[in-house]
Amino acid sequence: MGTVCLMTDFGLRDQYVFQMKAVIKRISPTSEIIDISHEIPKFDIPSGSFVLAQAARYLPESSAVVAVVDPGVGSDRRCIAIRTRHHYFVGPDNGLLYEAVRMDPVYEVREITSKEITLRRGGTFDGRDVFAPTAAHLVEGYPFSKVGPKLNNVHEYKFTKPDIREDKIIAHILYVDSFGNAVLDVTGGDFFFWAQKSRGFVVEIGEQRFHAALSSSYASITAAGLIQGSSGYMELSTNRGGAVSADIKTGIPIIITRSR
Numbered sequence: 197m198g199t200v201c202l203m204t205d206f207g208l209r210d211q212y213v214f215q216m217k218a219v220i221k222r223i224s225p226t227s228e229i230i231d232i233s234h235e236i237p238k239f240d241i242p243s244g245s246f247v248l249a250q251a252a253r254y255l256p257e258s259s260a261v262v263a264v265v266d267p268g269v270g271s272d273r274r275c276i277a278i279r280t281r282h283h284y285f286v287g288p289d290n291g292l293l294y295e296a297v298r299m300d301p302v303y304e305v306r307e308i309t310s311k312e313i314t315l316r317r318g319g320t321f322d323g324r325d326v327f328a329p330t331a332a333h334l335v336e337g338y339p340f341s342k343v344g345p346k347l348n349n350v351h352e353y354k355f356t357k358p359d360i361r362e363d364k365i366i367a368h369i370l371y372v373d374s375f376g377n378a379v380l381d382v383t384g385g386d387f388f389f390w391a392q393k394s395r396g397f398v399v400e401i402g403e404q405r406f407h408a409a410l411s412s413s414y415a416s417i418t419a420a421g422l423i424q425g426s427s428g429y430m431e432l433s434t435n436r437g438g439a440v441s442a443d444i445k446t447g448i449p450i451i452i453t454r455s456r
Contacts, residue, residue, distance in 0.1 A: 198224060198226075198258065198260065198334075198335025199229075199259045199260070200220050200227050200230070200259070200260050200261075200332060200335060201230045201231075201232050201256075201259050202217070202229065203247060203248055203251065203263045203264070204233075204236065204263070204323060205238050205239065205240065205244065212321070213234050215321075216262070216327075216328040219315065219324055220328050220331065221332075222332075223329055224332040224335055228256075230256070232248070235374070240265065240446060241290060241353060242353065242447060243446050245292055245293075245294065245295050245296070245355070246355070246371040248261070248263050248293070248295070249295040249299065249355075251296075255282075255283055258335075259284070259335075261283060261284065261285045261287075262327045262328055263285065263292055263293060264288065265288075265292050266290065268288065269288070269320060269322055270319045273290055274288075274347075275287075275288060275289070275308040275322055275326045276288070276293070277334070277343050277344075278297050278304070278306075278350075279303060279304045279306075279340050280302065280303045282300070284331065284340075285297055286327045289350050290351055294354065295353065304340070304346065305346070305350050306345060307345050307347055308327075309345065310342055314326045314329050356370070356381045360382070365451070366450075366451055367380040367381055367449070368381045369445065372439065372445065372446060375438070376433075376437070376438035377431045378433070378444050378450075379425060379431050380431065381429065383429055387422075387430045394410070396409055397409070397422060397455055398454075399422075399440075399451070400450070400451040401444070402443055402448075407420065408420040408422050408432065408440075408452075409421055414435055415435060416435075417433060417435040421434070422452070
């Protein structure tokens with residue numbers, strides 16, 4: 197029995213996720229299907245990339261991952277399958293898979309062209325017609341070499357990196373979760389080394405400027421807090437108060453300086 201893990205920006209209102217799962221089950225009836233998320237913000241490749249990279253750390257052995265955040269569906273962007281040492285990743289060649297896959301430096305990429313493993317392609321729903329059936333066939337043992345021609349390059353999307361200076365950090369938001377926690381591109385280790393013994397900070401987001409205290413838990417935050425989250429990255433958070441600013445969104449810069 198194989199495992200297929202699904203991540204999309206489809207939501208659960210429509211029939212799309214069901215159709216993908218039904219296609220998988222028709223090809224691989226004994227496969228287990230695990231949902232990563234279907235609530236990625238629409239067309240938001242950076243957010244999808246972050247969620248997928250975090251999920252990839254905990255995949256069951258020999259899983260096939262189908263990830264679909266695909267604003268270019270129907271265009272000339274390629275449909276790809278990637279084999280790493282332990283898993284398969286299937287999705288659009290738009291950078292969505294890149295950060296998750298490059299955690300394993302040994303991988304092979306192929307363009308999905310085999311008519312044996314895909315449905316008739318309609319041009320608007322490659323998640324159902326191309327990606328889901330390809331993943332199902334792979335967990336059933338279909339030879340990876342027959343998926344299609346080998347590719348030497350893929351579209352890369354890489355997480356931003358912070359600019360860490362003596363007097364400040366210029367960070368960027370990698371992801372905003374459903375609680376409003378803004379995940380920054382600064383690891384806890386880098387932040388604590390920079391912060392030294394400081395516990396208070398000034399945060400600037402655009403024209404806004406406010407104080408944030410270093411916290412060890414969400415419950416201990418009184419107004420705005422900086423906390424190392426479960427991803428290992430620092431987060432700008434509140435205690436059940438949602439996002440610290442209405443301007444919070446993926447990719448924007450945040451400046452942090454020590455206040456004490």
